Every structure is written in structure tokens, then in C-alpha cells.
Amino acid sequence: MLFHTWVFLVFFAVVYPIYLVVRKYNRLMNLWLMIASYTFYFGWLWNPWYLLLLFGTSAIDYLMVLVMERSQKRKRLWLIIGLVSNFGFLGYFKYSGFITENLNILLGRLGSHWILPNPVAYANAALSLFGVPSSHFFSEVILPIGISFHTFQSMSYTIDAYRGNIQTERSFIRFLTFVSFFPQLVAGPIERASNLLPQLQSTPRITGEHITDGLSLFLVGFFKKVALADYLAKYVDQVYEAPGQFQTPALILATVAFAWQIYFDFSGYTDMARGIARVMGFRLMLNFNNPYAATGLGDFWSRWHISLSTWFKDYVYFPLGGNRNGTLATYRNMFLTMVISGIWHGASWTFVIWGVLHALGRIVTRDLERTRFYREQVPMFVKQILVFTFVTFTWIFFRAQSLADARLIVTRIFSSGWADPQIPLLMVTLVLAVWAYQLLYTNALTTRRILELAPVRVGLMILMITYLMIVAQPSTKAFIYFQF
Amino acid sequence: MVMPDTTRTNPSPPSEPEAPDFSNAIRLTGKEWIGVGIFTVALILGAAPLAERLEKFEVEPDYRMPYDLSNDYWLYERYSRLAASQYDTLIFGDSVVWGQYVTREQTLSHYLNEQAHEQRFANLGQDGAHPVALAGLLDHYAGGVTGKNVILQCNLLWLSSPKHDLQIEEEFHFNHPRLVPQFYPNIRCYKEDFSPRLGIAVEQRIPFLGWTTHLQQAYYDKTDIPTWTLDHPYDNPLQVLKQGLPPSDDTLRHNPISWTKRGIKKEDFPWVDPATSLQWRSFQRAVNLLQKRGNRVFVLVGPFNEHMLTDKSLNDYEKVKAAVTAWLHDRGVPYAAPPPLPSESYADASHPLSDGYELLARQLLELVSP
Numbered sequence: 001m002l003f004h005t006w007v008f009l010v011f012f013a014v015v016y017p018i019y020l021v022v023r024k025y026n027r028l029m030n031l032w033l034m035i036a037s038y039t040f041y042f043g044w045l046w047n048p049w050y051l052l053l054l055f056g057t058s059a060i061d062y063l064m065v066l067v068m069e070r071s072q073k074r075k076r077l078w079l080i081i082g083l084v085s086n087f088g089f090l091g092y093f094k095y096s097g098f099i100t101e102n103l104n105i106l107l108g109r110l111g112s113h114w115i116l117p118n119p120v121a122y123a124n125a126a127l128s129l130f131g132v133p134s135s136h137f138f139s140e141v142i143l144p145i146g147i148s149f150h151t152f153q154s155m156s157y158t159i160d161a162y163r164g165n166i167q168t169e170r171s172f173i174r175f176l177t178f179v180s181f182f183p184q185l186v187a188g189p190i191e192r193a194s195n196l197l198p199q200l201q202s203t204p205r206i207t208g209e210h211i212t213d214g215l216s217l218f219l220v221g222f223f224k225k226v227a228l229a230d231y232l233a234k235y236v237d238q239v240y241e242a243p244g245q246f247q248t249p250a251l252i253l254a255t256v257a258f259a260w261q262i263y264f265d266f267s268g269y270t271d272m273a274r275g276i277a278r279v280m281g282f283r284l285m286l287n288f289n290n291p292y293a294a295t296g297l298g299d300f301w302s303r304w305h306i307s308l309s310t311w312f313k314d315y316v317y318f319p320l321g322g323n324r325n326g327t328l329a330t331y332r333n334m335f336l337t338m339v340i341s342g343i344w345h346g347a348s349w350t351f352v353i354w355g356v357l358h359a360l361g362r363i364v365t366r367d368l369e370r371t372r373f374y375r376e377q378v379p380m381f382v383k384q385i386l387v388f389t390f391v392t393f394t395w396i397f398f399r400a401q402s403l404a405d406a407r408l409i410v411t412r413i414f415s416s417g418w419a420d421p422q423i424p425l426l427m428v429t430l431v432l433a434v435w436a437y438q439l440l441y442t443n444a445l446t447t448r449r450i451l452e453l454a455p456v457r458v459g460l461m462i463l464m465i466t467y468l469m470i471v472a473q474p475s476t477k478a479f480i481y482f483q484f
Numbered sequence: 485m486v487m488p489d490t491t492r493t494n495p496s497p498p499s500e501p502e503a504p505d506f507s508n509a510i511r512l513t514g515k516e517w518i519g520v521g522i523f524t525v526a527l528i529l530g531a532a533p534l535a536e537r538l539e540k541f542e543v544e545p546d547y548r549m550p551y552d553l554s555n556d557y558w559l560y561e562r563y564s565r566l567a568a569s570q571y572d573t574l575i576f577g578d579s580v581v582w583g584q585y586v587t588r589e590q591t592l593s594h595y596l597n598e599q600a601h602e603q604r605f606a607n608l609g610q611d612g613a614h615p616v617a618l619a620g621l622l623d624h625y626a627g628g629v630t631g632k633n634v635i636l637q638c639n640l641l642w643l644s645s646p647k648h649d650l651q652i653e654e655e656f657h658f659n660h661p662r663l664v665p666q667f668y669p670n671i672r673c674y675k676e677d678f679s680p681r682l683g684i685a686v687e688q689r690i691p692f693l694g695w696t697t698h699l700q701q702a703y704y705d706k707t708d709i710p711t712w713t714l715d716h717p718y719d720n721p722l723q724v725l726k727q728g729l730p731p732s733d734d735t736l737r738h739n740p741i742s743w744t745k746r747g748i749k750k751e752d753f754p755w756v757d758p759a760t761s762l763q764w765r766s767f768q769r770a771v772n773l774l775q776k777r778g779n780r781v782f783v784l785v786g787p788f789n790e791h792m793l794t795d796k797s798l799n800d801y802e803k804v805k806a807a808v809t810a811w812l813h814d815r816g817v818p819y820a821a822p823p824p825l826p827s828e829s830y831a832d833a834s835h836p837l838s839d840g841y842e843l844l845a846r847q848l849l850e851l852v853s854p
Contacts, residue, residue, distance in 0.1 A: 006678075215517060216510055219510075231710040235714065286507060422717045424714060425718055427713065441508055458520060470696055
């Protein structure tokens with residue numbers, strides 16, 4: 001159930017009025033939101049197994065925190081059980097195929113005749129233990145949509161409770177709602193219990209500003225997704241599906257287009273998610289803050305997928321030691337965090353390399369970014385271009401369908417001809433307009449003031465609505481990050 | 485990476501955040517939203533009528549919708565309105581009325597006009613408009629046809645099998661899915677998802693959406709503008725609008741030779757009983773719709789190529805035809821079920837060739853003349 005489809009409009013038209021009535025009764029409100037969220041999730045694949053998985057991971061985390069509170073001496077054990085179960089589900093559904101495939105290649109190279117079975121065999125073996133006939137067995141392991149998001153959200157609660165940073169949530173229904181809250185269930189922002197749970201514990205206040213802000217957020221997100229991301233995807237897809245047929249300009253422009261596509265796609269989704277939550281009186285965190293206006297790689301990661309980067313910082317980087325144990329250890333911790341972040345995105349070597357490149361980039365530039373020369377002598381626009389260039393280069397590995405394709409693209413960018421890239425001028429114009437807007441918004445207070453003038457804001461909204469209604473074609477193309 | 489969130493929580497809701505909440509300045513106040521809302525409503529209500537004034541569209545004699553714009557229902561609505569204002573009798577039907585195997589000067593409407601010695605009949609045939617789609621077309625895109633003489637062609641080919649009757653279980657990509665009822669009655673072979681169905685149902689009722697589809701159909705190679713720019717990367721999309729609408733269709737879609745020369749053999753169609761037929765029920769709906777709008781409806785049953793049927797199939801066909809004409813008779817709907825045309829006047833199971841249309845026109849005028 002995509003936000004920009006008619007079916008979501010119907011769903012929300014049913015959920016919202018009832019929510020407005022029941023929100024004054026906290027138990028009822030949470031129950032209603034939980035039912036709505038589980039319905040929303042069920043609407044993706046009409047598969048009850050995924051509901052069971054969502055319920056199961058939530059229930060385990062809820063229980064672990066309860067027993068942690070009652071048995072302080074063994075709370076580490078309960079934490080480990082919680083983490084193992086979360087990572088177990090995530091590992092099985094997301095990484096088991098990748099691991100099996102690579103282990104089988106390794107075993108083959110070692111001359112072994114032993115081959116690991118398709119991971120679905122383990123699930124089917126478990127089913128057979130319960131007497132389920134083979135006609136009901138699964139044929140493949142299907143990645144449940146948004147598993148990485150809701151698992152991480154649920155896990156953060158367990159870890160924060162273990163650390164004593166949050167109070168134990170006693171209401172099971174409220175906790176289920178926290179994990180499954182439909183605006184951000186399938187692609188974030190990955191909310192912390194410290195932000196969302198207190199909002200679920202009281203009656204959300206809905207003011208006129210919440211409604212207008214929610215509408216603004218939703219419309220901007222809708223425009224990013226439908227008018228920009230889906231449009232860019234058309235060019236990117238045709239180049240990346242057959243990179244051998246394209247030359248340097250097309251490959252470079254398709255990569256730049258993908259950099260914007262993924263930004264518009266993902267930030268568009270979170271804008272819509274935040275907008276929907278806002279009209280319900282909930283405040284979800286800002287997930288993207290003009291990342292292509294970043295002046296350093298550290299700055300980039302404080303602007304890109306903020307809810308995930310802060311998650312990794314809090315639950316991976318700091319537990320590893322952060323920057324407390326000297327330069328070498330800091331670099332090691334940064335490296336590990338970035339590589340794990342890469343793997344989080346998908347079970348493929350391309351994501352690993354993407355993570356490694358960002359880790360290396362961050363390590364190499366960390367000290368440079370701190371120098372007075374970089375901070376004061378290098379013009380801001382130059383820094384922004386440098387960061388954008390590096391980040392865009394890494395997107396090649398993120399988008400390429402395989403490692404071989406990524407290698408081919410990089411090679412061809414530097415060695416093929418200069419054929420006409422045939423990129424639509426309308427596409428280039430739209431991207432340049434958005435880029436210029438972001439730079440004007442972030443780079444100087446004076447230009448930001450101009451953008452904040454009512455005629456400019458209203459004029460832009462009217463332009464976006466007109467474009468959406470006449471030019472753009474609403475599609476049912478899924479969001480890129482749903483696959484993670 | 486940003487600094488960690490070290491805040492310990494308390495059960496009370498968080499106060500207004502200090503962290504940035506917006507990444508742009510596009511944040512409208514209530515009054516501004518009202519202004520934008522008024523603009524949006526004006527756009528929805530005003531854009532299509534304005535475009536209609538700016539886009540030249542003249543209905544010349546023997547006009548028929550360009551074949552490539554068969555799915556441009558907004559233009560069809562406009563055409564039906566113009567035709568209703570200029571012609572005495574409008575002929576609705578599928579490609580038999582449109583003239584699949586003939587030029588625009590060899591169609592039924594042309595010969596009717598020629599033999600009546602005046603421009604009375606307008607060709608509102610729509611390629612592929614099976615009765616379920618035709619009823620939708622009349623319902624949503626022919627509202628301007630009121631108080632007119634209407635000839636409604638009933639092509640029994642659409643009852644010639646459960647598949648033609650849209651009664652099969654497996655998915656079948658039939659013509660004009662955007663005209664058929666999206667939810668009720670349920671069409672079993674129509675497997676579209678709920679969301680697109682809802683979108684179509686909305687489009688059927690909001691002319692603005694039909695107009696945006698018209699732009700795509702008429703100017704942008706039947707696709708949305710962004711996709712069009714991929715094939716025309718350096719062209720100005722606005723420039724294309726200056727080309728104007730394509731003229732009336734004067735092309736021959738297929739080689740105009742008879743079915744026997746085509747090598748088509750006699751067929752044994754598994755006819756559907758009209759009592760259970762979705763297509764027939766929809767045809768009945770079309771008749772009712774037109775009558776409710778004050779039109780004087782005359783139904784033309786046929787011209788079906790009975791020569792193409794095996795003896796058994798012909799027998800079944802006669803039963804179907806008898807049931808159809810009985811209903812028309814019972815309802816007091818004037819109709820004609822002329823005898824089949826000569827075998828060589830048919831190009832296939834239902835489409836006449838030029839001489840077939842000429843003969844049919846003569847038969848019809850004789851039938852309706854006092």
C-alpha cells in the first residue's frame with residue numbers, strides 16, 4: 001500500500017476519522033493504530049506469515065525488557081536473547097541466501113562436494129516437525145518488506161531499556177503500535193522509543209499547524225517521489241540495465257541521476273510518512289536534511305538517512321569504543337560501522353563495497369575536514385561539489401546489478417567514447433532547479449529568507465501541484481528502500 | 485555522523501524539537517493552503533474547458549475519430565457533444581460502425597448520408613467498443629447526447645463465446661478496460677488491482693483527469709510526458725501542443741478483401757445465452773441510458789456474417805438473435821435485424837466491406853422510411 005496510491009487514500013479515509021474519535025482514550029487509540037498498522041502491513045503482500053513475523057519480533061523484545069526489569073542480575077542474558085532473535089530473523093530472511101551462495105562457492109573452490117541447501121529448506125524442515133504436509137511448504141525465502149526497519153526500531157528499544165535510558169513499556173498493545181506504526185513501518189524513519197513511545201502514551205494534540213505542516217510535508221514528498229524519483233528512474237534504469245551499450249556521458253549522467261533518484265525516492269517517502277504522522281499529531285524525526293549540500297563526508301552522514309546513521313552511531317560505533325581509544329581504533333570503529341551499514345542495505349557484495357568506500361572516504365577526509373585550510377580557505381561550493389562527486393561515485397556500487405556491472409561502468413566511464421547521452425532536458429532542468437533551491441536554502445541566510453517569502457513558498461507549491469496534475473503520471477513504482 | 489541521542493526519556497510527550505524539522509521552506513500556513521486549494525479547484529474545473537477553447541476541433545462531413553485516439557475518451561466526449569449539435573442522428577457502436585476495412589467515405593454513416601442526400605448521420609463508432617465498454621462510454625463520455633435520434637449497433641459477435649462475453653476466469657486483456665465497471669458487476673477476467681481500479685473510477689467522473697489523458701494520447705505518443713521526453717530528449721514538450729489535433733481518420737486499417745479470400749473457414753462459435761450474458765446485459769444498459777436521456781433509440785442488430793457459421797452454430801446464433809429481438813420488441817425499442825449481406829460483402833465475422841455498407845444503408849433507410 002503505497003502512500004501515493006488511491007488505495008492508501010481509502011485506507012486513510014477510514015483510519016483517520018476513527019482515530020480522531022478514539023485518540024482521547026489511550027488504550028483504544030493504541031489498539032486502533034495497531035489494527036490499522038497491521039492491516040497496512042498485511043496489504044503489501046497479503047501474506048499472514050509476515051504479520052506473524054512482525055508480531056513475533058515485537059513480542060520477543062517486549063518480553064525481554066519485562067524480564068530484564070524483573071531480573072536485573074540476568075539482564076545481559078535477556079538482552080542477548082533479544083538481539084539474537086532479532087538478528088536471527090533478519091539474518092535468515094535477508095542474508096541466508098547470500099551467505100549460502102558464497103559458502104557454496106567457497107566450498108566448491110576448496111574441492112568439497114558438500115553443498116549447503118537453499119535456506120528455505122530449514123523453514124520447511126521446521127514445518128515438517130509440526131506435521132505440515134509438503135504441499136504447504138515454502139518455495140523460496142521472500143524478504144518481508146521493511147524488516148530491517150522494524151527490527152532495528154524494536155531492537156533499539158531493547159538496548160535502550162538495557163542501558164536504562166528508557167522506562168519499560170507495560171502496555172503490550174502500545175508496544176506493538178510503536179513497532180508497527182504504519183506511517184514509518186516499512187521504510188522509516190527508524191524511530192527511537194524515547195521519541196515515539198511517549199507520544200503514544202498521551203493524547204496527541206492536533207493543531208491547525210500540524211495539519212498544514214503535514215500537508216506541506218506530504219505534498220513535497222509526493223512531488224519528490226512521483227515527479228522526480230520516478231522520472232529519473234526511467235533514464236537510470238535504461239542505462240544501468242545495459243551499461244555495456246552506453247558511453248561515458250550517459251554513464252556519468254545516469255549515475256548522477258541515480259544519486260538524485262535515490263534521494264528523492266527515499267526522502268520523498270519519509271516526507272510523506274512524516275506528513276501523515278503530523279496530521280495525526282505525531283512528530284517523526286527529520287530523516288534527510290539536504291544531504292547534497294554537505295561540505296564534508298561527516299556532514300553528509302549527518303544529513304543522509306539520519307535515523308539510521310544515528311542508530312549505527314549509538315548502537316555500533318559507540319559500543320565499539322567510538323573515538324575514545326586513539327586514532328587507529330577510531331578509524332577501525334568507523335570502518336566497521338560503515339561496512340555494517342553497507343551490509344544493512346542489502347545482501348550483496350556491491351553494498352559491502354559501497355560501505356567500504358564510504359568508510360575509506362570518511363577515514364581519509366576526517367582530519368582534512370578539521371583543518372583550518374579546508375574549513376576557511378576552500379569555498380563552500382567547491383566542498384559541496386567534491387562531496388557530491390564522491391558520494392555519487394559510490395552510488396555506482398549501490399545501484400549496479402552486480403559487481404561485474406559496477407566494474408564495467410567504472411571502466412567504461414574512463415575508457416569509452418563520448419556519444420550523445422540523450423538525457424532529457426526537462427529532467428536536467430528539474431534536477432538543477434532542485435539543487436539550486438537546496439544550495440540557496442542551506443548556503444546563506446539571505447537567500448533562505450527569500451525562499452521563505454510567502455509568494456515564493458506558495459508559488460512553488462502551486463508549480464508542484466500543477467506539474468503533478470498535468471505532467472507527472474502517478475505510478476505504482478515501489479520505493480527503492482522498501483527492499484531493505 | 486551526528487552526535488548521539490543521550491537524552492533520557494520521561495513519559496511526557498517531547499516538547500517542540502530544537503533539531504531542524506523541515507529541510508526546505510515550503511511550509512504553508514492555513515490561509516496559504518486555502519489559496520492553494522482554491523487554485524487547485526480552479527485548475528481542476530477550468531483547465532479542461534480552457535483547453536477546449538484553445539484546441540481547434542472541427543467535425544467535417546464523414547468525420548470519424550482517429551484510430552490512434554480510440555482510447556482518448558475526453559476527445560470522444562467532446563466529439564459526441566459537437567456531433568449532437570450538428571447532426572440529426574448519431575450512430576453508436578464498435579468498429580463495424582467506425583469502418584475497420586473501409587475509408588471514412590465508405591462507412592455506414594457515409595452511405596446513409598449519401599442516400600439521404602443530406603448530412604444527417606454522424607459516425608460515433610469506437611474501435612473495440614464491446615457492449616460493456618460501450619455502456620461505459622455512453623455513461624461517462626456521451627452525456628451531451630440528449631434528445632437525439634440514435635442508432636445503436638448491436639454486434640452479436642460479442643456473445644459468440646464466453647471469452648468475448650468476458651466470462652472466463654483467467655486474465656484476459658480486453659479492449660477499453662478504462663470504460664468497464666471497475667467494481668460492480670464483477671468482470672472475472674479483469675484482474676486489475678484495487679488501486680488502479682479506483683483511479684479509473686475517479687477518472688471516469690472527473691473531466692480534468694480525462695483531459696490529461698487526452699494530452700498523452702493526442703500529443704505525447706500515448707504515454708506520459710516524462711516518458712515521452714526519453715524519446716525526444718531535446719524537444720520542448722510545449723512545442724508539440726502547437727501541432728493541433730490529428731484530422732479525421734481516412735486510413736484503411738486492413739486490406740479490404742472478403743473473408744473467403746482471406747482464407748477464413750466456417751466457424752462453430754460457442755454462443756452465450758443472452759439470459760446469462762454480461763455483454764447483453766450491458767447492451768440493455770446502454771439502451772436504457774440513451775432512452776433516459778430523452779434520445780429516440782433505434783437498434784441495428786447485425787450485420788453479422790452468418791455465412792461464416794457452421795449449421796449448428798447458425799442454429800444457436802438464430803436463438804441468440806431471437807432472444808435479443810424479443811427483448812427489444814417487448815421493450816418497444818424500434819430495431820432492425822436485416823438479412824445477412826452477400827457473403828463476399830464481409831471482411832470477417834462482422835465487418836462489411838464498402839459495398840456491404842452501401843447495401844446495409846439502403847436496407848436501413850427502407851426500413852425506417854415511412
